[in-house]
Amino acid sequence: MSARMLWLVLVCASVAHAARILAVLPTNTKSHYAMYGRLIDALARKNHQLTVITHFTMKNPPTNVEEINLAGTIPEITNNLTKQHTSLKPDAVRNLEQIMKECVHACEVVSQNPAVKALVNSSKTFDLVIVEVFGSECFLPFGTRFKAPVVGLLSSVPLPWVNEQLGNPEGTSYIPAYMLGFGQSMNLWERFVNTIAVIYSKINYKNKSQQPSQIIADRLFGPGPKLETLAQNYSLVLANSHFSINEVRPLVPALIEVGGLHLDNSQVLPKELKRLLDNSHEGVIYWSFGSMSRIETIPSKKLAQIFTAISELSQTVLVRMDRQLLARNLTVPDNVYTMDWIPQYKTLCHPNVKLFISHGGLLGTQEAVACGVPTLMVPLYADQALNGRAMSDRGVARIISLKDSCTDTWRETFYDLLTDIRYKENALKLRDIFLDRPLPPLETGIYWIEYVLRHRGAGHLRSPALDLSYTQYLLLDVLALSIAITSLAIYILHKLFRYLCTRCIRWWPKDIVLEKRLFRRNISLFHCFLWIYKVKTN
Secondary structure, three states: HHHHHHHHHHHHHHHHHOOOOEOOOOOHHHHHHHHHHHHHHHHHHHHOOEEEEEEOOOOOOOEEEEEEEEEOOOOOOOOOOOOOOOOOOOHHHHHHHHHHHHHHHHHHHHHOOOOHHHOOOOOOOEEEEEOOOOOOOOOOHHHHOOOOEEEEEOOOOOOOOHHHHHHHOOOOOOOOOOOOOOOOOHHHHHHHHHHHHHHHHHHHHHHHHHHHHHHHHHHHHHHOOOOOHHHHOOOEEEOOOOOOOOOOOOOOOOEOOOOOOOOOOOOOHHHHHHHHHHHHHOEEEEEEEOOOOOOOHHOHHHHHHHHHHHOOOEEEEEEEOOHHHHOOOOOOOOOOEEOOOOOOOHOOOOOEEEEEEEEHHHHHHHHHHHHHHOOOEEEOOOOOOHHHHHHHOOOOOOOOOOOOHHHHHHHHHHHHHHHOOOHHHHHHHHHHHHHHHOOOHHHHHHHHHHHHOOOOOOOHOOOHHHHHHHHHOOOOOHHHHHHHEEEEEEEEHHHHHHHHHHOOOOOOHHHHHHHHHHHHOOOOHHHHHHHHHHOOOO
């Protein structure tokens, strides 16, 4: 290494060393914090000074981490599968509104926390503010308050309103909306619905999230820049997506994909679970609906149908479930083994695991892909239909609708996934593509956060599209100018030809002769031209 290169490395390292970082993570969702927590731990190991507002505190936080504990202030977000929805709204709309409602409620509760208020009024300084990007922007003013750049953490694929905030292209002709289960090859009707869904979600976000969040932010921070303006000044957003398993799409430099950031190779299998996996020579089917959707809350009649299909399998079925919460009239098959908690990533990567029954959550999908395991997906909520369609299109999954399924549906799907070797082959190919990167996702995330620190906000990453109006961005002004120029040119040519035909040319037939010829069968284009311009002899 040359002396100049060494000097550059030392300068970059010194700028990013021991930065003061504020991380505001207000939502109470374990699956989201699986991603965020890994990033916070990594930043702490890099010796940055961290102040973290969170519901999930560390057991033994290091000395460079200060936590504002929100635990217990908001009930854990869960999706009870026994709930019946009588609303006429489509599931996609209802789910979207529910997410926004929960995020705004989290902002309301957290903004009233005495420790958070004290932080706003404190004399502390920070070099960087990290906020969660999802259904609310109420804590973006922390960046203005501490005069620090803001980095966003997004636990999903880029959302429509996030694309708008970053100037990232939508591409609704081939990029499916967050709440719709479309693939990237859409027919005319799907493209129409997809475009309407993206436009509607942006309008809905403005009305149901941005406006109430503005009220909360003004109350906490006092009058200041609008959230809509602050949201266009993210230095960086780290999205939990990757082109290998999500959409292939264009990305502006300020939007970085770190899908799989939560994958933790340090997980350890409990002895009892390891013995079960090792001794299951027929293979293991692992069933979990994540931390939000409890399998025990599936209606008893539907769960009995699933258990009937499972009882016919030769494989051991490992289920994350509490048996004591099941209805008494339900009989759990002999080949079902239940546990309250299971280290999912380590379990999926065990060589005896043959199939993963999942609700299609993005984190679990990434874990299955990283372990090369085929998946039976039962989408329930949010982006799960989108993830299921993406995995089905790649030949590594089958999709079942919980509401419309029966014993025969489950039986046929189990047989297909367990006997057709193509699912496993495709899963192994997808695993190799997903894991083949210049840097692991966690290191990628850390690199770009420190990149923003080194370059004092990295304003050069900001898209110029953010400074354009809709008219300019969509080239409507260019289209209008093009139409005007074309119309003017046609008008001038029309007038010129009319003048030439009526004043300069003398040798064509008179009107009567011309009209007679027009009624003959052998009318030429030239004759029509003369008729249109009412050619007269001089």
